[in-house]
Amino acid sequence: MNEIRVGLIGFGTVGSGLAEVMLAQKERLEKRSGLSLRLAAVADINIDKLPPRFGDVFLSRDAMELIHDPDIDIIVELIGGIQPAKKFVMAAIAAGKHVVTANKALLSQEGRDIFSAAAKKGVEVGFEASVGGGIPVIKSLKEGLVANKILSIMGIMNGTANYILTRMTDEGVPFDVVLKDAQEQGFAEADPTYDIEGIDTAHKLAILMTMAYGMNITHNDIATEGISQIKPMDIDFAREFGCRIKLLAISRNHDDHVEARVHPTMVPESHLLAKIDGAFNAIHFTGDMVGNVLLYGLGAGKMPTGSAVAADIVDIARDIHAGSVGRVPSLSYLPENIGKRKITPIAELSCPYYFRITARDEPGVLSAVAGILSSHAISIESVIQKGRKQVGPVAIVMRTHTAKESAVQAALQEIDALDVVAASTVKIRMLEDE
Secondary structure (H helix, E strand, C coil), X not given: CCEEEEEEECCCHHHHHHHHHHHHCHHHHHHHHCCEEEEXXXXXXXXXXXXXXXXXXXXXXXXXHHHCCCCCCEEEECCCCCCCHHHHHHHHHHCCCEEEECCHHHHHHHHHHHHHHHHHHCCCEECHHHCCCCCCHHHHHHHHCCCCCEEEXXXXXXXXXXXXXXXXXXXXXXHHHHHHHHHHHCCCCCCCHHHHCCHHHHHHHHHHHHHHHCECCCHHHCEECCCCCCCHHHHHHHHHCCEEEEEEEEEEECCCCECCEEEEEEEECCCHHHHCCCCEEEEEEEECCCEEEEEEEECCCHHHXXXXXXXXXXXXXXXXXXXXXXXXXCCCCCHHHCECCCECCHHHCEECEEEEEEECCCCCHHHHHHHHHHHCCXXXXXXXXXXXXXXXXXXXXXXXXXXXXXXXXXXXXXXHCCCCECCCCEEEEECCCC
């Protein structure tokens, strides 16, 4: 049996998960591939020895030692971040190694350099674990949906944010309390900025849009808002409107331009995405031939992500064995067919909105706000005002009909400048039930 030797850079949560998967599923992987897949070496600057069950695996503190080892066939990068991850990936490609990574930040920001170098060198880059953890999202888009023009991408792509919003919804707990608890339980990082401010989701959406539309895009091109402004009262008002609040990635393909945005969204309870709770992810594609496709599962975690990395290793090992490296383009589209597409400015988008205005409880406030909205052609569908018995400012909640983002931005700037308004207005976009 031919042996494929793997060099792993990073033995953290995902790296150790990969090692466990390769050990536990060794016999099954051999039966399915006809190959012996061996974790031959690990590089990690933070550990002095590997667990005893990996006693035959070489351990180094120098990633370049693995990269320049002529007996290593595939390099797996699982340290995250941009540098030195990019240096290691580019060095591995230059050395003629195939690469597997789960690094969505690296691919969404530096992917053009990486995929271009890999194509020129004739090596493969696997990145199934970069989006959706254990969910086979990349393979579905790369191969299963190739006969389709992808009309839209929509999904919950960050388990931390979804866990926080789910607990706020089910238990009425404030954002800060849930976040602290999530950090203590290991659901959230010590620095949760990428997760709660939508940046991690934007990284993933950029990767999916590149593959779905054959376009060059980075996360910096995506309009991004997080969930840190969401209060329990917003959750309660959403419930009154028959909705749940989710952090969504949304892209729609309009041929001459594409939408690209990440933001909290009020999703009707009848919509499938409203039912995705806890740390789970769900990605929804609409294709012109296949119609609607929903992929659901654990979007992170040691073993699910390790499973996705192992799947990439098997794919590349099969291609090496069959002499068919490069049979499937890494980004589904051939490199020469990936180009620029116009991204719709967020100011040009239209949808219904939820506003929570914090103002003093005085006569004339509602009419003043309604007058400003009317002057910007924003039509009010419903109004809720509660807390009139409380001391201090009260919340005025409005749900609008479809309005243009540029008009909404201008109107809220005027509303927030009113003397009676005590805090910046909270704005949440609403997803129309499709």
